[in-house]
Amino acid sequence: MAEIGFIGMGNMGYALLKGVLKEFPAEKLIFTAKTSETKLRVHAETQVVYAESNAECANNCKYVVLAVKPQYYPTVLKQIRYAVTPDHVIISLAPGITIASLKETLGSDRRIVRAMPNTPALIGEGMTGLSYDAEEFSQDEIDMVHRIFGAVGKYADVEERLMSAVVCASGSSPAYVYQFIEALADGAVQFGLPRAQAYAFAAQAVAGAAKMVLETGEHPAALKDKVCSPGGTTIAGVAALESAGFRGAILKACEACYEKSEGIK
Known part of the structure; x- marks a missing residue:
């Protein structure tokens, strides 16, 4: 039996699977995806076994990561409702879907973690917010989620209440930031800097500035x-940004x- 299962292999599910492979051997993981093509591709890339269905995936692990879009939750929850037990740790990645609503569907004794990661997880630079009732989990389980x-x-x-x-x-x-980098590069290209160099200068400036905030x-x-x-x-540029309503x-x-x-809305 695997330890961690991933239901969904979109950008975030795949990013988490790849990241977790740095910490766990492939045989401790299992996943499932919507199409056979995706299952075969991800298995070939990672050597992680796949399940044929969402219920089978949940049946073969303890930590179940729900990595599907919010609009697919009703269908997925229906499929795994009788596969998950109070022993499972269910990790939901969907924005706007509360722990209470998940318990209402899956059962009041189901133990659920809400997580909000972001796409830089693809390169190991993600930032994730985690919410759960600590009294429902052992310290080992909390450590595993972390x-x-x-x-x-x-x-x-x-x-x-702060997850949104x-x-x-x-999360979003x-x-x-990508829009800002693109606009900044466009500004430099306007004055003659080659496009590839403009992206490199702009992106590194953003990365360096962010690191300054975090490290200082x-x-x-x-x-x-x-x-x-x-x-x-x-200061001339800052004044122009203010007049254009940048912060607003x-x-x-x-x-x-x-x-x-x-x-x-």
């Missing part, structure tokens, strides 16, 4: 001020993201 998500980056435990805020801060935000512990505003020399090029646009994006996650 180990799974530590294999693809960093993680932090948060209250469940986590979606804003890290890589897309905004300084407030982002203080780090920004250190780059803005009086009367210089950077980010706040609007977070508001839209939060409302979608909460089912408000």
Whole structure:
């Protein structure tokens, strides 16, 4: 019997599987996917065995990672309802689907962890928010959940009521960062820098700036001020961003993201 099972092999399911393979041997893992083509491809790439159905996958592991899109949850939960037991640890990756709603479908004695990872998990640089009732799990089980998500980056435990805020801060935000890098590169290309170099300069600037925030512990505003020399090029650019509503646009994006996650819109 395997230890960790993955239901769904989209971007996030695949990223987690690849990351966990750094910590666990292939024989400790099992997965399933929607199509036979995906099952065969992932098995060939990872040597992890696959199950023919979602129920079979759940039956053959203790930790069940639900890595399917929210719209597929009703179908998947129906398929595994009688396969999961109170001994399982069910890890849900879907935004907006609460622990209470999952218990309502699967059973009140089912033990569930909500997780919100992001796509940089594909390269081991993910950030995951985790929410669960610690009283329902042993310390070994909590350690295992942390180990799974530590294999693809960093993680932090948060209250469940804050999970939609986590979606804003890290779950969806890589897309905004990619837009920023693309726009920054376009600006450099406009003035003659070759496209490939423009992407390299812009992406490394973002990576380096993020690392400065994480490693120095300084407030982002203080780090920004250190780059803005009086009367210089950077403060001119910052002023232009402010006049164009840069920060307001980010706040609007977070508001839209939060409302979608909460089912408000």
